[in-house]
Amino acid sequence: MKKHGKGVQKTQAAVNNTTQRRQEKRQEEIKAIEELSQRALELAKTGPTSEHKLFTDLPISRPTQQGLERANFVEMTEIQHKTLPYALAKRDVLGAAKTGSGKTLAFLIPALENLYRMRWTHMDGLGALVISPTRELAMQIFEVLCKIGRFHKFSAGLIIGGKRVDEEKEILTKMNILVCTPGRLLQHMDETVGFDCSFLQVLVLDEADRILDLGFRKTMNAIIANLPKQRQTLLFSATQTKSVKDLARLSLERPEYVGVHEKEKVSTPERLAQYFMVVELPKKLDMLFSFVKTHLRAKTIVFMSSGKQVRFVYETFCKMQPGTPLLHLHGKQKQMMRVEIFERFMRMNKAVLFCTDIAARGLDFPAVDWVVQMDCPEDCDTYLHRVGRTARYDASGKGLMFLLPSEASEMTQLMKSKNIPIKEISPKSGKIMSVAQQMQHFCFQDPEIKYLGQRAFVTYVRSVFLQKNKKVFNVEALPLEEYAESLGLPGAPNIRFVKKSTKNESYDLNNLLPPEERERLRKENAADIEMENNAVAQAAKAKTKVEKMFARKNAGVLADHYQKLVEHEGDGHPASDGDGGSSGDDDDNDFITLKRADHELADDNSDDEDIENPANVDSDGDTPVVKTIAINPTTGLPITIPNIPADQMSKRQLRKVKEKIIKNTRNTKIVFDDDGNARPVYDMKTEDSFRNEGSVDKLVSEFQERTRSLMEEADLDDVEVARQKRREKMLARKIREREEMGMQSNRDEQVAVLGTVSSGECSSDEDVDRGRNSAGRKEKRGYGSGSGSGSGSGSDSASDSGSESMDYRRGPQKRQNRGHVLEVDDSSMSLEDQERLALQLLGGN
Numbered sequence: 001m002k003k004h005g006k007g008v009q010k011t012q013a014a015v016n017n018t019t020q021r022r023q024e025k026r027q028e029e030i031k032a033i034e035e036l037s038q039r040a041l042e043l044a045k046t047g048p049t050s051e052h053k054l055f056t057d058l059p060i061s062r063p064t065q066q067g068l069e070r071a072n073f074v075e076m077t078e079i080q081h082k083t084l085p086y087a088l089a090k091r092d093v094l095g096a097a098k099t100g101s102g103k104t105l106a107f108l109i110p111a112l113e114n115l116y117r118m119r120w121t122h123m124d125g126l127g128a129l130v131i132s133p134t135r136e137l138a139m140q141i142f143e144v145l146c147k148i149g150r151f152h153k154f155s156a157g158l159i160i161g162g163k164r165v166d167e168e169k170e171i172l173t174k175m176n177i178l179v180c181t182p183g184r185l186l187q188h189m190d191e192t193v194g195f196d197c198s199f200l201q202v203l204v205l206d207e208a209d210r211i212l213d214l215g216f217r218k219t220m221n222a223i224i225a226n227l228p229k230q231r232q233t234l235l236f237s238a239t240q241t242k243s244v245k246d247l248a249r250l251s252l253e254r255p256e257y258v259g260v261h262e263k264e265k266v267s268t269p270e271r272l273a274q275y276f277m278v279v280e281l282p283k284k285l286d287m288l289f290s291f292v293k294t295h296l297r298a299k300t301i302v303f304m305s306s307g308k309q310v311r312f313v314y315e316t317f318c319k320m321q322p323g324t325p326l327l328h329l330h331g332k333q334k335q336m337m338r339v340e341i342f343e344r345f346m347r348m349n350k351a352v353l354f355c356t357d358i359a360a361r362g363l364d365f366p367a368v369d370w371v372v373q374m375d376c377p378e379d380c381d382t383y384l385h386r387v388g389r390t391a392r393y394d395a396s397g398k399g400l401m402f403l404l405p406s407e408a409s410e411m412t413q414l415m416k417s418k419n420i421p422i423k424e425i426s427p428k429s430g431k432i433m434s435v436a437q438q439m440q441h442f443c444f445q446d447p448e449i450k451y452l453g454q455r456a457f458v459t460y461v462r463s464v465f466l467q468k469n470k471k472v473f474n475v476e477a478l479p480l481e482e483y484a485e486s487l488g489l490p491g492a493p494n495i496r497f498v499k500k501s502t503k504n505e506s507y508d509l510n511n512l513l514p515p516e517e518r519e520r521l522r523k524e525n526a527a528d529i530e531m532e533n534n535a536v537a538q539a540a541k542a543k544t545k546v547e548k549m550f551a552r553k554n555a556g557v558l559a560d561h562y563q564k565l566v567e568h569e570g571d572g573h574p575a576s577d578g579d580g581g582s583s584g585d586d587d588d589n590d591f592i593t594l595k596r597a598d599h600e601l602a603d604d605n606s607d608d609e610d611i612e613n614p615a616n617v618d619s620d621g622d623t624p625v626v627k628t629i630a631i632n633p634t635t636g637l638p639i640t641i642p643n644i645p646a647d648q649m650s651k652r653q654l655r656k657v658k659e660k661i662i663k664n665t666r667n668t669k670i671v672f673d674d675d676g677n678a679r680p681v682y683d684m685k686t687e688d689s690f691r692n693e694g695s696v697d698k699l700v701s702e703f704q705e706r707t708r709s710l711m712e713e714a715d716l717d718d719v720e721v722a723r724q725k726r727r728e729k730m731l732a733r734k735i736r737e738r739e740e741m742g743m744q745s746n747r748d749e750q751v752a753v754l755g756t757v758s759s760g761e762c763s764s765d766e767d768v769d770r771g772r773n774s775a776g777r778k779e780k781r782g783y784g785s786g787s788g789s790g791s792g793s794g795s796d797s798a799s800d801s802g803s804e805s806m807d808y809r810r811g812p813q814k815r816q817n818r819g820h821v822l823e824v825d826d827s828s829m830s831l832e833d834q835e836r837l838a839l840q841l842l843g844g845n
């Protein structure tokens with residue numbers, strides 16, 4: 001007893017000790033956190049000083065320090081040195097610094113630290129949100145976060161398009177830190193129950209200028225509306241936004257603007273050598289191939305303006321086997337494929353990656369030697385981001401840009417004004433290889449390649465047409481026939497808008513419009529642009545037999561291989577936040593999507609193609625150019641389509657109209673009236689028109705009366721149905737019982753009949769087949785000696801077909817009575833007839 005008492009006392013003492021130790025530890029933690037906060041505030045007051053060069057000099061928690069150490073980050077880069085003092089003190093920061101200068105750590109460290117200092121736990125929900133414009137960049141940021149945050153206890157998640165939403169939904173509500181793309185984030189905000197952002201502490205926008213530009217405007221506005229205003233906001237980019245409007249949208253509080261390299265003479269990394277080459281459009285492929293062949297040991301990224309071009313160049317260059325690994329990356333590839341290619345290129349020492357601007361921002365591929373911009377970038381900012389994939393941190397690199405003669409002078413001037421030092425070089429004449437003949441050969445051999453070539457042609461020309469800066473991009477200066485020839489095509493595909501623009505150059509006037517309107521018109525123009533893959537015309541032009549066959553074979557057919565390519569690579573749906581996922585199968589809009597993807601919300605159709613204004617009339621002012629087909633139930637706005645008869649619409653227009661109807665009537669059921677117009681199932685009345693119909697009480701009682709009589713009718717129907725079902729069941733049971741009773745007495749007779757058949761003129765198998773083959777003929781046969789007296793369709797003779805075949809099978813369509821086999825086609829018989837027939841068989845009335 002005594003002993004036991006001592007034991008209890010000891011245990012009690014141990015528990016007390018542990019509790020005390022825990023309390024002490026917690027006190028120490030709180031004290032350390034208070035100290036850190038105090039130091040951070042002081043540092044923010046003094047600003048960055050030369051004393052703080054290492055991460056260890058900063059007021060940063062032990063877990064973050066350990067994470068940084070483990071990842072070998074010791075000394076701060078300039079942008080980190082200049083922004084961290086403010087960001088650690090929870091100030092809003094706008095950070096701008098050259099590409100590859102370490103901006104990622106400049107926002108991840110404060111995100112971790114600020115949550116740590118608030119003693120954030122998994123119970124507190126979402127504390128920090130990092131938004132990136134592309135999936136690959138989000139993945140990369142997430143990886144860095146995992147590296148430096150590994151000693152913290154926060155939960156962190158990556159939310160990007162192309163993955164299974166349901167899986168994400170499950171984990172989402174438990175996350176403290178999320179790295180995401182805007183489209184998918186908004187989707188979860190809309191759909192995921194329990195996803196609550198109302199306690200968010202830190203919002204980070206990487207590539208902020210891109211995320212805040214027109215392409216993401218609506219998505220971002222909707223996201224921001226879901227976030228609390230009291231929070232820290234960190235914006236980072238190499239080409240930072242200073243737009244007051246943008247900043248106002250984010251409700252920044254006295255933001256600290258840190259432009260690290262702004263005052264420097266050069267806006268690109270020091271170790272980056274930059275060149276441009278004036279290349280005629282039809283010579284671009286020759287030049288690119290020659291470049292690849294002469295840089296077989298280099299790791300190179302080649303930027304093009306559309307996914308179609310990327311695919312075409314990739315496929316054809318693979319066939320030419322230049323002697324270095326080739327990869328390609330664009331927004332229409334499936335997410336798995338994108339990740340795989342991204343990671344493979346990361347690991348490779350020498351390879352060529354053909355890609356669109358999907359890879360232009362933020363990606364940190366190690367040791368890239370060359371960045372080649374095969375198509376002129378849309379502006380200097382895009383140039384900077386693309387070329388910034390090389391010469392990162394302390395590495396060196398080279399950039400080469402192909403410029404058309406029509407682009408060269410304006411573009412180089414622009415670059416000069418932006419402090420981008422770039423030199424002209426010319427290729428060594430003996431080193432240029434011509435690939436035109438091989439291209440022709442590939443296109444001739446393989447219709448899919450030709451098809452890809454046509455699409456590449458169209459998307460390139462369209463990209464030039466859609467560019468805003470008409471001083472640089474002049475679609476009319478493009479030698480289209482020669483360009484088509486260089487791709488191996490038999491002729492330049494017709495492009496409607498090119499003809500239009502030569503007649504009417506009014507599109508330049510767009511520049512006078514406000515940016516949003518201009519963007520909408522840009523999209524409208526896109527609807528007019530269409531490759532007329534006119535196989536008939538081509539076949540008519542074709543002279544030789546082979547040419548004719550070639551033209552026919554290529555007539556806009558999605559052949560198997562191409563189909564596979566599309567299935568293999570195509571995302572086949574939205575979202576795309578520049579990060580793929582744009583919906584539908586029309587990937588002709590690659591260029592627009594990738595450059596300025598517009599992530600519109602379900603209830604907003606303002607930037608739809610075609611015309612939204614129901615009051616729009618044609619130039620004569622009488623016939624409306626659009627007609628209203630329905631009212632959007634969410635916005636109450638009319639949904640309009642072009643006022644053109646359906647048979648006069650182009651395929652593209654028809655598809656757009658269909659898409660529009662589907663989109664605007666999402667979650668609503670529509671019906672079509674006799675004129676083929678879509679309308680909602682329920683036409684809602686306005687309150688006024690409802691009141692005009694009479695007193696409310698009267699209307700209510702009328703409605704109740706109507707409903708009551710409808711319900712009574714329905715009730716009668718139900719009673720009848722139930723009665724019929726009962727009757728059917730009863731009959732089925734009786735038939736079964738009768739058959740079971742009759743079976744025993746029939747058996748001897750059947751055996752005798754079988755014996756006769758097998759020894760007779762035809763086998764039983766043949767009988768069965770014959771029975772089957774006499775499709776549609778209802779044969780009624782008797783067996784044994786009795787001649788059948790059928791019912792329903794009259795009497796039957798045993799030898800109707802003159803054959804001895806006997807069908808003794810018992811199936812759903814054959815009902816047997818003693819001495820009779822009756823074939824009954826249930827499906828065409830009314831219930832009453834079946835009932836009568838069954839009663840007759842049973843010997844009833």
Ligand SMILES: Nc1ncnc2c1ncn2[C@@H]1O[C@H](COP(=O)(O)OP(=O)(O)OP(=O)(O)O)[C@@H](O)[C@H]1O
Binds near residue numbers: 103
């Ligand atoms: N303090 C540091 N010490 C050593 N390496 C660093 C440091 N900070 C960043 N880096 C390295 O520099 C490279 C570029 O960093 P990061 O991707 O953050 O650049 P960035 O400024 O965001 O570039 P971009 O503008 O292209 O997005 C990365 O490989 C990263 O690991």
